[in-house]
Amino acid sequence: xxxxxxxxxxxxxxxxxxxxxxxxxxxxxxxxxxxxxxxxxxxxxxxxxxxxxxxxxxxxxxxxxxxxxxxxxxxxxxxxxxxxxxxxxxxxxxxxxxxxxxxxxxxxxxxxxxxxxxxxxxxxxxxxxxxxxxxxxxxxxxxxxxxxxxxxxxxxxxxxxxxxxxxxxxxxxxxxxxxxxxxxxxxxxxxxxxxxxxxxxxxxxxxxxxxx
Amino acid sequence: xxxxxxxxxxxxxxxxxxxxxxxxxxxxxxxxxxxxxxxxxxxxxxxxxxxxxxxxxxxxxxxxxxxxxxxxxxxxxxxxxxxxxxxxxxxxxxxxxxxxxxxxxxxxxxxxxxxxxxxxxxxxxxxxxxxxxxxxxxxxxxxxxxxxxxxxxxxxxxxxxxxxxxxxxxxxxxxxxxxxxxxxxxxxxxxxxxxxxxxxxxxxxxxxxxxx
DNA sequence: GGAAAAACTTGACGACTGTCAAGGAATAGC
DNA sequence: GCTATTCCTTGACAGTCGTCAAGTTTTTCC
Numbered sequence: 382x383x384x385x386x387x388x389x390x391x392x393x394x395x396x397x398x399x400x401x402x403x404x405x406x407x408x409x410x411x412x413x414x415x416x417x418x419x420x421x422x423x424x425x426x427x428x429x430x431x432x433x434x435x436x437x438x439x440x441x442x443x444x445x446x447x448x449x450x451x452x453x454x455x456x457x458x459x460x461x462x463x464x465x466x467x468x469x470x471x472x473x474x475x476x477x478x479x480x481x482x483x484x485x486x487x488x489x490x491x492x493x494x495x496x497x498x499x500x501x502x503x504x505x506x507x508x509x510x511x512x513x514x515x516x517x518x519x520x521x522x523x524x525x526x527x528x529x530x531x532x533x534x535x536x537x538x539x540x541x542x543x544x545x546x547x548x549x550x551x552x553x554x555x556x557x558x559x560x561x562x563x564x565x566x567x568x569x570x571x572x573x574x575x576x577x578x579x580x581x582x583x584x585x586x587x588x589x590x591x592x593x
Numbered sequence: 594x595x596x597x598x599x600x601x602x603x604x605x606x607x608x609x610x611x612x613x614x615x616x617x618x619x620x621x622x623x624x625x626x627x628x629x630x631x632x633x634x635x636x637x638x639x640x641x642x643x644x645x646x647x648x649x650x651x652x653x654x655x656x657x658x659x660x661x662x663x664x665x666x667x668x669x670x671x672x673x674x675x676x677x678x679x680x681x682x683x684x685x686x687x688x689x690x691x692x693x694x695x696x697x698x699x700x701x702x703x704x705x706x707x708x709x710x711x712x713x714x715x716x717x718x719x720x721x722x723x724x725x726x727x728x729x730x731x732x733x734x735x736x737x738x739x740x741x742x743x744x745x746x747x748x749x750x751x752x753x754x755x756x757x758x759x760x761x762x763x764x765x766x767x768x769x770x771x772x773x774x775x776x777x778x779x780x781x782x783x784x785x786x787x788x789x790x791x792x793x794x795x796x797x798x799x800x801x802x803x804x805x
Numbered sequence: 806g807g808a809a810a811a812a813c814t815t816g817a818c819g820a821c822t823g824t825c826a827a828g829g830a831a832t833a834g835c
Numbered sequence: 836g837c838t839a840t841t842c843c844t845t846g847a848c849a850g851t852c853g854t855c856a857a858g859t860t861t862t863t864c865c
Binding site for chain 3: 616647650
């Protein structure tokens with residue numbers, strides 16, 4: 382084969398791979414939405430296919446098996462959800478502004494992306510029973526922790542103080558609040574959500590100590 | 594029917610009800626263990642029956658349907674898990690002792706009853722998708738909140754201070770720590786669990802403010 | 806001990822599951 | 836425009852699921 386022909390071959394192969402990956406991603410997104418709607422326990426391949434424009438057989442053309450598909454869907458969740466607060470951090474001019482916009486964003490995504498978030502917790506929980514997704518889950522959990530740490534760290538900086546607890550502790554606290562708010566939001570318990578919202582700024586305040 | 598006969602009938606009926614309930618509970622406990630082992634998504638009625646000494650058909654003799662059975666199993670979880678720290682509170686003579694014994698118990702049940710706890714989180718999560726268990730879940734969650742509140746409240750009392758946050762906030766924080774420790778415990782990540790354990794006393798300390 | 810009631814087993818049903826092979830439709834390369 | 840490859844659909848498979856009816860075993864009551 383000449384060099385030109387070889388390079389051409391490469392280009393074609395690459396384009397095919399790109400196309401293949403694009404379709405994979407497309408199907409993973411459809412999977413993500415189906416999972417968000419039904420939950421892990423009740424999501425079938427046929428149901429996923431119905432939420433896409435293809436038939437159920439195509440899933441085995443693009444994915445090894447169901448695990449492979451769902452793992453890819455989890456990865457899509459990460460793309461969507463793990464840089465959420467970065468713009469808030471970037472534009473904050475004062476500690477107060479950062480805190481308030483963080484709280485606002487926190488409850489905005491809670492309500493707007495509720496089904497997506499419940500899926501995340503569902504999959505994180507599945508990983509307690511099944512080691513398949515565990516690596517992906519631990520990775521995303523780490524990214525979530527880093528994300529809230531950037532917020533609190535910057536908040537402390539703007540206040541001229543330092544975080545009062547480790548990244549781990551701060552993450553599990555905020556995540557715990559989020560989970561509970563989500564449960565009550567989906568239960569139609571608006572006043573409990575409102576109460577959590579009212580308490581969140583104070584909780585954030587407790588996470589930073591300012592030297593006197 | 595004479596009065597005597599009627600009372601006798603009552604006694605018989607009551608005994609039958611007791612027997613009926615006893616068997617129901619027995620089957621609910623078997624269900625609980627199966628769920629703890631396999632998780633909600635993969636637990637079938639035949640599997641449950643195999644973990645009991647009966648055949649799968651009997652489950653429909655004692656329970657309306659699968660939901661009814663699982664709801665009863667959740668209730669059994671409550672019986673087991675919701676008064677765990679009360680003895681610790683009762684015997685504590687000092688704040689330090691209460692804190693240390695709480696931390697010890699926290700990680701003891703984490704490791705000893707890990708499968709049961711992962712089930713709890715699994716079911717709490719199911720209630721985000723399916724309203725069936727929601728009432729039971731919210732009720733148990735409330736009891737768990739009250740349980741940790743008793744601990745922190747007593748701790749503050751012994752220290753001569755007051756809790757620094759609401760019962761809600763304190764619960765979600767401790768629950769968040771527990772969930773994360775559970776994830777890493779089941780992932781075989783012992784050093785992360787150890788780190789959380791080392792940080793827990795400090796976190797508890799932050800939950801109480803002492804007037805100076 | 807015999808009849809009635811309760812407790813339990815067995816086997817079957819229709820529906821649904823993940824997987825995959827066979828074949829049709831679309832596209833790419835010449 | 837023809838061929839080869841890629842893409843996608845269809846239908847079937849073996850298995851599992853919750854449910855339930857029919858029948859057997861055990862217990863209860865007189």
